[in-house]
Amino acid sequence: GIQATCPLNDTQFFKPIDALCNQNTQLCDRGECNKSICTLINKTECVLTIPNVEDPLRQRDVDREYLCHIGCFDIRTNSCIDTLALRMPNNHSMTGFGYKHRPGHACAGTAGYCDVFGKCRAVDAEGPLTRLKNMLLNAENIRTITQLIQ
Numbered sequence: 572g573i574q575a576t577c578p579l580n581d582t583q584f585f586k587p588i589d590a591l592c593n594q595n596t597q598l599c600d601r602g603e604c605n606k607s608i609c610t611l612i613n614k615t616e617c618v619l620t621i622p623n624v625e626d627p628l629r630q631r632d633v634d635r636e637y638l639c640h641i642g643c644f645d646i647r648t649n650s651c652i653d654t655l656a657l658r659m660p661n662n663h664s665m666t667g668f669g670y671k672h673r674p675g676h677a678c679a680g681t682a683g684y685c686d687v688f689g690k691c692r693a694v695d696a697e698g699p700l701t702r703l704k705n706m707l708l709n710a711e712n713i714r715t716i717t718q719l720i721q
């Protein structure tokens with residue numbers, strides 16, 4: 572269940588259909604690791620949100636861990652339900668139930684990403700790489716580099 576691949580013609584790494592893959596967040600389907608775990612309970616995957624909260628990542632009392640759980644759509648209630656609340660068995664989780672998205676997966680729509688602790692963090696448009704780029708490639712530094720080259 573760790574690898575993100577499900578090779579069909581490889582006797583060493585072959586995984587049967589519906590075997591866990593991609594760090595136990597998806598299922599194998601005809602050699603590809605691209606099937607939602609929600610299909611195990613005849614549901615489709617959906618994005619968990621917090622009802623009546625427009626921008627959950629700006630709120631202090633929001634359960635950011637919940638936003639990184641995998642949700643499955645229940646047509647009876649017309650809602651997205653956390654795999655933990657659905658009590659989907661998971662031998663790889665501490666509680667034995669529920670599934671989380673991998674680090675880097677989008678959460679809170681596309682406003683955030685799941686970090687290594689399984690919590691939804693806001694996307695920082697002014698993150699460290701942007702700040703470094705702005706510091707190195709500001710107008711003054713470009714003039715200095717241009718003068719050195721000439």
